[in-house]
Amino acid sequence: MLSFFNKNKLTKGLSKLQTVQHIMPTPDVLDFFGKLSDAYRESLITTREMAAIEAQKEILLTEIENKYDLYHTIFQRVFDERQSAVNKSFEIIDKGLLEGDRELIGLGMQSLSKIVSSSPFANMQELSRCLESDRIIEI
DSSP, rough: HHHHHHHHHHHHHHHHHHHHTTOHHHHHHHHHHHHHHHHHHHHHHHHHHHHHHHHHHHHHHHHHHHHHHHHHHHHHHHHHHHHHHHHHHHHHHHHHHHHTTTHHHHHHHHHHHHHHHHHHHTHHHHHHHHHHHSSOOOO
16 A cells, blocks of 8 residues: 555656656756755754754853852852941941040051952952862852
8 A cells, every 4th residue: 555655656746747847857857856955954954053053052141140140149248248347347446436445446447447458359360260160169
């Protein structure tokens, strides 16, 4: 039964080819279908390449988002720590002012001066190397 359908399709295909032969010579028709087949193969290859590029793009975007989240968390913690230290220095200064204790005020001012004069970005290259390495960093 299967061979009947294949013969039937083949016969129909040949009759269509003979019909087209009046418009276009057979070698040209075969060349056209060969080129059409090549174009289809190229289309499939291009589609696969585009899918691979899209997957690569998604991976890179995920990596960028993860790095952003990591940097955001690190800087948030660094500045939270600095804010806490600044607040503590002002508490010491306020206490010194309330008590009239110059030594306490001086100590608070000294502490505040150290915090403000130091940059959280001083060791940025070292931080970047740590973040780019494969080491596990606890935050």
